[in-house]
Amino acid sequence: MLRERPGESGETNPVLQVRESDPVLLPGRATTNDRLSPSALSKPPPQGDLEKTVAAALAEPIDEMLPEHEALLTETLVQAVEALPANRGFLALVDLRTGELAVRFTLGEGWDQAKRTARVPISEQVGRGITTQVATTGKPYRCGNVLTDPYYIEFFSDVRSELAVPLIDRSGCTIGVLNVESPEYESFNEQDERHLMALANRAALALSLAHYQAREKALIEIGKGMSSETDLRELTSKITKVTTEILPAEDCSIFLWNRESGKLVLADSYGPLSSHIGDPDASYDLGYGLTGWVGLHRQSIRIVDPAKDPRWKGLYVELPPKELGAFLAVPICGHEELLGVLRAVRRHRSSQAFIPDEFTDADEDIMWTLASQIAISIENAHLMDRVIVSERMAALGEMSARTAHMMGNAIFGIKGQINEFEFLVADDLADKATTQELVEKIKRGIFRVEEMLQEFRDFVRSDQIRPVRVDLNSVVEQAARETLPADSKVVLSLSLLRELPLVKADPSKLHSAFAELIENAVAEQPNGGRCHVRTSLAEPRDLNEVYGRPLEKPHLKIEFLDEGPGVQRENKIKIFDPFYSTKAKGMGLGLSIVQGIIQAHKGTIKELGDEGCGARFVILLPVNGESAPRKNMSISPKQTDCPLHTLLEGET
Amino acid sequence: MSKVLVIDDEEDARSALQRRLQREGHEVTTTGGEHEALDLIKRSDTPYDVVLTDMLMEHPDSGLNILKAVVSRDLFTEVIVLTAYGNVANAVECMKHGAFDYVEKNLPGVDVYDLICLKVDQALEQRRSTTDTIRKLEQFRNKIEHG
The missing domain is CATH 3.30.450.40 (GAF domain)
Structure with a gap:
């Protein structure tokens, strides 16, 4: 069973060259005491007759064994001591990290804290002690009179016979030793040895299972x-x-x-x-x-x-x-x-x-x-990138065609007005008012073309952001101040959560996104109404509502509410499509630009209002790792409930 | 005086075309949307002689819908389709369905309004000659039947 490696066969040779048997450390010895793990010693003392210790210092997967495996190992030891003429026993396991043999389960009298948590550094004590010998050779060892046994080291004074068998895993390595002892001479015979070996094999299987279970768990985790x-x-x-x-x-x-x-x-x-x-x-x-x-x-x-x-x-x-x-x-x-x-x-x-x-x-x-x-994962990430790029290219292609068409139409109109102007001027037929009107129309037409160009540029650049650390509240505040027309009939109010975490974001891009949403709210309420902007920390239900699944990362929430007609259920997604517009003005890129900006910040925007009860745009922006919360700031979700201060009211 | 209907969602284009065509001596009606246009075509006392329509308004096939409505009202009304960038394919589709011609709105260096006037004249000419031919055929048939 034993795997031998070149150059080491001498050391692992099971020739009887060392004496004494117990692998357990003797607390009195300096050399062995050094190897005692402090954390192992600090374990609480076991209870009851059947004593079980789990050395906390062991970090290998066998520590993560399921309760049923532990129970099986305990049961193995109980059966071994009961079925064989033994009064004491223990199960020691190999710590793969340190190369030590550590006592894990004990049964019988006389076990004190030190003995229960003993560890023996097999690597430095070649073949010392019966248990170590068994672990080293991978072969059972039976001794009828320990007093004359060359391996035996006294650990319990009443021991006369000892039987130890290895626990071998599927790859042939020793993973532990099952050991029983008796105060009688010649207590164990060949049949006992076979019996104990069978129990050890079962225990080894349980350990292997525990090991595989730990691996399975890890794989599932991944x-x-x-x-x-x-x-x-x-x-x-x-x-x-x-x-x-x-x-x-x-x-x-x-x-x-x-x-x-x-x-x-x-x-x-x-x-x-x-x-x-x-x-x-x-x-x-x-x-x-x-x-x-x-x-x-x-x-x-x-x-x-x-x-x-x-x-x-x-x-x-x-x-x-x-x-x-x-x-x-x-x-x-x-x-x-x-x-x-x-x-x-x-x-x-x-x-x-x-x-x-x-x-x-x-x-x-x-x-x-x-x-x-x-x-x-890597390929998915690459694929995602490629999909995003190609989707964007397709969108840009579509955009360009549509923009060209719309501008062509607008220019055609301007050309017509210029023709009229030319005609009037050439024949000196023009009265001042008419020419003035034509000039106005031409100017308006040119403005419209410029607006389209601007919108197109905004759309193209919506995903190009230059993030810096910003306070979202101040961006919202500024956008609100600058967007609401002085003569607007819409009341604009803000509820801003104090001490919002800073985020890495492009303030000018977010400014234009927020401004667009406020403009929309105002435009939807030509006869006056309300527009309310609220910032807060997203709660789990917000994330669920917007993403449709729970997310653990903290997010900031910015809401835009109005009292306009709201968005019809079937249009809730369409409104973000390029060229979707209910307004005569512009190209209908506004919300798709807003969405582009939010997505470039790895956030999400959705319209979640009830139709007929006003629109409710919800933006969630992740609080990215680099943005440490500001000093003295709590990001406990409780704070979202306490509102805040109303900053600004539009004229009614 | 010939009746011309101008359909375009661009207000500037409508007003410029209206003034220009009126100066050319046509009776011009304008409208900005497909539905209004279909309504006008259906309800006019006498059919329009020429219909100038933008290819794409609310729907990509607005032009085609108007063409069908016009033809079903009067087979010999001529339709000229106006297209902005990128809609030549649709315009050609209209030609297949019997449009008189199409004009691209944004031909660089071309005074498209002059071109449109020319096309309107040609279309009217065509309509006249077609209706003439029909009239003559009817006269011929009458002659055979009655004479």
Whole structure:
């Protein structure tokens, strides 16, 4: 069962060369005391006859085992002690990170806190103690008289016989040791050994299951991230973190293929490499080093001692070469091209073969799965970009044609007026009033063409924003002040939440968007009415209402309410289409420009009013990560309920 | 005096065409929308001699709808379709359905209003010659039947 690696067979040879048996540390010994984990010692004392300790210091997946697995392991130990002529027993598990054997479940008398949480660093105590010996060799060990046994170290004074069997996982590694002892000599026979081995196999299966369950959970976590995470960077950081934890590995990094530079560039890392993210030099040429090799050949590499591999260049190493235990890298392949490389390294954990450094088939499978998930995300992101670009190009094409047509019509009208003017002037028939009227018409026509050009330009540029940190309230306030005509019959009021978080936004673009919405509200109420603008922090129900699904990111909400006729249900989406207009003026681009501006800010705008009860435009803008909230500002949702101050009232 | 109907949603274009065509001696009616135009065509005491219509107003096929209405009122009323940029295809479609001609509103360097007057004259000429021919045919038939 045991995997032997070159150069280590001597150390792992199960020849009886060491004495004493208990793997558990003796608290009195300085050497072993050093290895006691402080957090393990701080665990609360167990209760009852059946004592169970979970060493908190253990961070490997077996700690995340489900209650049923824990129960099964506990039950295994109980059965072992009950079925065999034993008075005491324990189950110790291998901590893959530290290479220690840690007592996890104990049964019988005499267990104190130190013994219950004992850990033995097998790597440095080759074959010392029966349990360690079993873990190292992967073979059962039966002793009828511990007093004469060369391995035995006294741990409990009443012990005379001892039987220990290994827990072996599917890949053949020792993952733990099941140990029972008795105050009688020659207590255990061959049949007992077989019996205990059967119990140990069952326990090993439970542990493997727990391990796979942890991996499955992690994969599901990532799968969930795929659907809800639009930000590639957040997904890659999730993947590197999860991978590091479930393999486990010292570092997991993602190098993404950069087409411009023709290099694999470090995009994310969870571990020592993370400090190099963003460093332009943290990259591999295709074919260079292990990472470059994986990228070039689009094949995985799974090796131990990577520093000894001829392909290894050690450009960006997570660990000093001597500490590098194993290397696993898989390519991230897209439909047609290489997208990157996902890699993990493991620290050289032990000189013992029973905790091999090497990554397993299952590890590699996981890496392939994760790589394909990343690939899908990257390709989706690219696809989205392309769709957006092509949609926009199509919209621009349509826009240009429509604009040309509308301007052509307008110019045709102007030409006609000029013709008339020319006729009147040529024949000296013109009276002043008539010429004046014609000139007015020509001027108006030219203004209209200019307006169309302006609208067209605004539309084209609506997605080009120059974000700076802005206070939305002041943008709203200014837009309101400047937009409402002095002689308007519409009352304009504002409710602005004090201390709104600053957002990164283009104030002039938002200004024109807000102005357009206010203008619309005024235009919809020619005989007077109200227009109310409100800023607040979006609550979950707002996000649900606008996005149709819950979102976790905080958003600001800006509402524009009026008392006009509102928007018919069937037009609620159409109003944002280019050229949709109920007004004679302009080209009907107004709301589509507003929408373009809001979308460029990664926000959303919707009309959510009830038909006949006035329009209600709701804008949600994400409070982006870079915009730290202002000092002394609370962004608790409660605040949205307390209104605020009315800033400005239009004339009635 | 010939009856001309001008249909265009551009107020400036309507008024300029009206004044110009009136100076040319036509009786000009103008309207800015498809529905009003269809109404006028249906209700006029005598059919229009020439209808000048913009190709695209509320709907892309406004011009076509008007053409059909005109033809069903009087087969020999001539229709001239005006198009702005990019609507030549629609104008050609109108020609297939029997429009007299189409005029592009924005021909660079061309006084389109002169061109329109010319086309209106040609259309009237065509209408006259067609109605003449019809009249002669009817006379001929009468002669055969009665004589």
